[in-house]
Amino acid sequence: ELKVEQNPLFLSMQEGKNYTIYCNYSTTSDRLYWYRQDPGKSLESLFVLLSNGAVKQEGRLMASLDTKARLSTLHITAAVHDLSATYFCAAEAIQGAQKLVFGQGTRLTINP
Amino acid sequence: KAGVTQTPRYLIKTRGQQVTLSCSPISGHRSVSWYQQTPGQGLQFLFEYFSETQRNKGNFPGRFSGRQFSNSRSEMNVSTLELGDSALYLCASSLQGSEKLFFGSGTQLSVL
Numbered sequence: 001e002l003k004v005e006q007n008p009l010f011l012s013m014q015e016g017k018n019y020t021i022y023c024n025y026s027t028t029s030d031r032l033y034w035y036r037q038d039p040g041k042s043l044e045s046l047f048v049l050l051s052n053g054a055v056k057q058e059g060r061l062m063a064s065l066d067t068k069a070r071l072s073t074l075h076i077t078a079a080v081h082d083l084s085a086t087y088f089c090a091a092e093a094i095q096g097a098q099k100l101v102f103g104q105g106t107r108l109t110i111n112p
Numbered sequence: 113k114a115g116v117t118q119t120p121r122y123l124i125k126t127r128g129q130q131v132t133l134s135c136s137p138i139s140g141h142r143s144v145s146w147y148q149q150t151p152g153q154g155l156q157f158l159f160e161y162f163s164e165t166q167r168n169k170g171n172f173p174g175r176f177s178g179r180q181f182s183n184s185r186s187e188m189n190v191s192t193l194e195l196g197d198s199a200l201y202l203c204a205s206s207l208q209g210s211e212k213l214f215f216g217s218g219t220q221l222s223v224l
């Protein structure tokens with residue numbers, strides 16, 4: 001059974017600093033997703049990582065995937081307050097299906 | 113292009129009642145999946161529908177059911193509500209499944 005674990009679960013950081021959120025998954029998965037959720041809001045898709053070594057960047061966020069290590073990372077560069085949110089990673093439980101297994105989420109707070 | 117629409121936004125029910133939630137996917141999307149989000153269990157997959165057929169199901173009791181109509185709209189039903197069913201229910205759609213998912217704003221269900 002696929003399990004997805006994120007760490008840290010809570011992260012408080014200052015503006016301008018860099019940090020990384022880690023996402024480990026327990027069994028082979030073809031796709032890895034990153035989502036953002038603001039309080040009281042729905043999930044916003046950030047990245048879909050499809051293959052080993054995939055790296056995607058959008059603004060101050062960069063995601064990567066190492067399928068051999070079963071590890072994905074979300075790196076935040078020079079954090080700004082607007083990035084405060086909860087970030088989820090999710091792995092595909094069944095190839096070709098929408099059945100995603102989510103991590104617990106990382107609540108990120110960026111302080112001025 | 114309209115996003116994924118879920119109705120109602122909020123719902124209050126009492127134990128033992130049943131409830132029906134509705135989801136209209138993005139136009140042209142044929143795959144609809146449902147997720148339950150609670151503070152304790154996080155985001156959990158309920159089921160996925162594609163072309164009116166249930167393609168995958170999560171580990172939820174039979175009280176949770178769903179269906180998809182020919183226009184790809186989907187409903188989920190929960191019978192004999194329990195306090196533990198209080199959650200945010202999220203619907204997501206994609207073109208054929210297994211790509212970027214677009215989530216709706218969710219239905220917040222409170223069971224008293």
